[in-house]
Amino acid sequence: MDSHDLSAVRDGIAATVSACHGASKAAGWWEGTDMSDRHVVPAKLCLIHSEVSEAMEGHRKGLMDDKLPHRPMVEVELADALIRIADLAGALGLDLGGAVVEKMAYNANRADHKPEARAAAGGKAY
Known part of the structure; x- marks a missing residue:
């Protein structure tokens, strides 16, 4: 990813944190x-x-969600996790977007994250 894409990721996550924490605060x-x-x-x-x-x-x-029955439960529960993570990051004043961008850049250069390292004996399977 180029720096423009990473800025968009950072800014999008910052907006998500702000929206999720704001909604949570507004809901009491x-x-x-x-x-x-x-x-x-x-x-x-x-x-x-x-x-x-x-x-x-x-x-x-293989369940569909009970509240959003047109969506898989895994999708909706991951959305719930993301909302809770963003809410907590907002409450703590964390720069989650910045941390994600930095961690993605770090992971992009990790030897143990390369396909050949994962395919090697003893490599990370998942």
């Missing part, structure tokens, strides 16, 4: 939340994990 999900409480972030991370687990179950069983 952050009312009364004390961010100095050390249990807030772990609880939010567990909610993200539960969405990923639901996505796995939907994929395993």
